[in-house]
Amino acid sequence: MxxxxxxxxxxxxxxxxxxxxxxxxxxxxxxxxxxxxxxxxxxxxxxxxxxxxxxxxxxxxxxxxxxxxxxxxxxxxxxxxxxxxxxxxxxxxxxxxxxxxxxxxxxxGPAAGDAYFRETNNPITVIAGGSGFSYAKSVVLEALSQPDTSSITLYWGAKSLADLYEHEAMMALSKQHPQFEYVPVVESLSSKSKAKAGDATKLHQGKLLDIFFANTSLKEEQDIYLCGRYQMVQTAYQQIVAINPELANRVHSDALPPQSVREKNHV
Incomplete structure (x- = not known):
């Protein structure tokens, strides 16, 4: 080693x-x-x-x-x-x-990956499943440092509130930056966890992608960043481009084919 x-x-x-x-x-x-x-x-x-x-x-x-x-x-x-x-x-x-x-x-060794943050004036949506949050955190922090970012929305899903290990930090960040919306999603939520989360949080119970598609308009131009389990990323991408094919090259994830390939598939 x-x-x-x-x-x-x-x-x-x-x-x-x-x-x-x-x-x-x-x-x-x-x-x-x-x-x-x-x-x-x-x-x-x-x-x-x-x-x-x-x-x-x-x-x-x-x-x-x-x-x-x-x-x-x-x-x-x-x-x-x-x-x-x-x-x-x-x-x-x-x-x-x-x-x-x-x-x-x-x-x-050197850093790698093609799903890095792109500077843009478009709204930004980040979808993170579980520990995919580490990728999302980097993108969100970088987006918030850009003066021209219009809006940033983070959907972070996990099994329980305990698995949203930076929940309080993201809540605080959303209060500091009006252009940043944090949407936490948990599959199970006990009464104790709900009380711990606080009344001010927009904590959702359910499946991450169900909450995302129920609360997001995909008709406008935007940049979407995905990270989580491989199958979740594939499902999210397929459903996004089914709703709006023009977003095919605006979805970023290293679990997806290169953008040049996706563009050919959605001409």
Whole structure:
């Protein structure tokens, strides 16, 4: 595994490791030299215990840090979901913690992915299922930093409120930015969870795509970003273009064919 790591291109220092809920870890890494990427891209994270690399969306947005020699970019965030006790991922995280305590660097290859944020004056809709939120977070933060963004709507769906591990942060963000609407969706909702969510939230109970199509007009030009389970992305795309074929090249996801192929299919 050491050979795989050292062949990568950019050294990173561990900054922090924080559990967002029982099964999701936020890992923050500081590049030791400039690490260019676009909001919505991903990287291959080498997992030492699993002896393999897996793609993880970068949850942060590109941010320059001025006045710091050798550290031209702020720390990046990776969210590792689905961590179960005694699993390979749990062992990987234990090794990451050891690297952090011993101040060992982690070497990562370049960012990849074509479903990155596009600057536009169009309304923006982001649909995230479960841990696909890490991709959505990067896109939303980047969109909010653009002066010409007209409106941004985030639909984030999960099984329960506990799985919406940044629910409060998104609620706060929607209050800070009038152009940002956050629509949380859960499949199951107990009375205790409903009370915890608060009266002000627009918490929906049901299936993510059902809520999205029931509350969204697809007749106007807009940019749509999708991330989640493969089948969810395919279903969402097919239904979107069935309603408005002109949106075929305005839907962004690395789980979809390249835009050039989609354009030919919807001429």
């Amino acid at each position: 050491e050979r795989t790591i050292t062949q990568s291109t950019t050294p990173f220092k561990f900054v922090s490791m924080e559990w967002l809920n029982a099964h999701t870890l936020s890992l923050k890494l500081q590049p030791e030299r400039p690490y260019p990427y676009r909001a919505g891209q991903y990287l291959a994270l080498p997992l030492p215990a699993s002896q393999k690399s897996m793609p993880f969306s970068i949850a942060s947005k590109p941010t320059l840090v001025e006045g710091q020699k050798g550290n031209d970019h702020a720390a990046i965030e990776i969210q590792i979901g689905g961590v179960l006790p005694n699993s390979d991922l749990a062992l990987d995280i234990a090794q990451f913690r050891s690297h952090w305590l011993h101040q060992q660097s982690l070497f990562l």
